[in-house]
Amino acid sequence: MAKSPKRFIVLGLGSFGTALAQRLAKNGCRVTGVDSDEDRVEDLKNVLYEAIVGDVTDRETLKQLLVNQADAVFISLGEQIELSLMSALHCKELGARRIQVKGVTVEHGKILEYLGVERVIFPEAEMAQQLADSMTWPNVLDALTIDTEYSLAEIAVPSSLSGKNLRDADLRRHYGLSVLGVKDHLSGKLTLNPASDFVLTDDQLLLVIGRRDAMNEFQDLK
Numbered sequence: 001m002a003k004s005p006k007r008f009i010v011l012g013l014g015s016f017g018t019a020l021a022q023r024l025a026k027n028g029c030r031v032t033g034v035d036s037d038e039d040r041v042e043d044l045k046n047v048l049y050e051a052i053v054g055d056v057t058d059r060e061t062l063k064q065l066l067v068n069q070a071d072a073v074f075i076s077l078g079e080q081i082e083l084s085l086m087s088a089l090h091c092k093e094l095g096a097r098r099i100q101v102k103g104v105t106v107e108h109g110k111i112l113e114y115l116g117v118e119r120v121i122f123p124e125a126e127m128a129q130q131l132a133d134s135m136t137w138p139n140v141l142d143a144l145t146i147d148t149e150y151s152l153a154e155i156a157v158p159s160s161l162s163g164k165n166l167r168d169a170d171l172r173r174h175y176g177l178s179v180l181g182v183k184d185h186l187s188g189k190l191t192l193n194p195a196s197d198f199v200l201t202d203d204q205l206l207l208v209i210g211r212r213d214a215m216n217e218f219q220d221l222k
Contacts, residue, residue, distance in 0.1 A: 005030045006071045011056035011087055013040040016102055016123055017076035021048055032065060057086040059094070068095035072118075076102040084108070088115050151212050154183070157204045158221040167196040175218045177210035 010021040013035035021033045032050040045051040054061045073096045077084045099117040103109040109120040171177040183190045183205045
């Protein structure tokens with residue numbers, strides 16, 4: 001029996017909301033997009049499962065959308081802080097399981113967290129951080145912050161480690177990093193929990209986890 005697609009609701013179809021809704025739809029999710037602007041809705045009616053003209057701050061509208069049955073609700077209302085808060089409050093009271101909101105200011109984010117939303121997103125700040133990190137450490141392909149101290153990152157094998165096996169490289173002793181997997185950059189094949197005699201080459205990517213300060217030190221390795 002085929003698994004049912006995940007159902008998401010995107011409230012607000014500005015540039016961020018539209019990009020998010022389109023990507024979720026492309027990923028095979030069942031997406032309902034809602035906005036008060038008819039033109040925005042019209043542009044997405046053939047892309048999303050549902051594209052609805054409506055007031056996303058109206059409690060009755062949100063109730064009819066069955067926000068409590070969605071896998072997650074995303075709220076993106078541009079610079080309209082009051083409307084964003086109202087929409088988040090109604091979704092929370094209506095039993096939405098996961099609420100993620102595009103933040104505008106630090107204070108806006110704090111209020112949203114007080115309301116109990118799962119995540120406050122600051123797209124510009126997050127993109128700027130990713131860009132800065134990629135320019136600072138070009139051998140880091142991707143990174144995920146786990147908490148204030150630890151990160152999970154995908155890092156290109158430094159040339160100085162090419163030809164060595166994991167036992168000799170001993171990243172845990174030298175850098176405090178644990179290797180969870182090694183991926184071939186060309187084929188995309190991933191080897192999880194590689195053995196200690198696994199030989200590294202400069203066309204591989206390491207999936208490592210460790211303290212952020214140790215990660216920074218390893219990222220500078222040539």
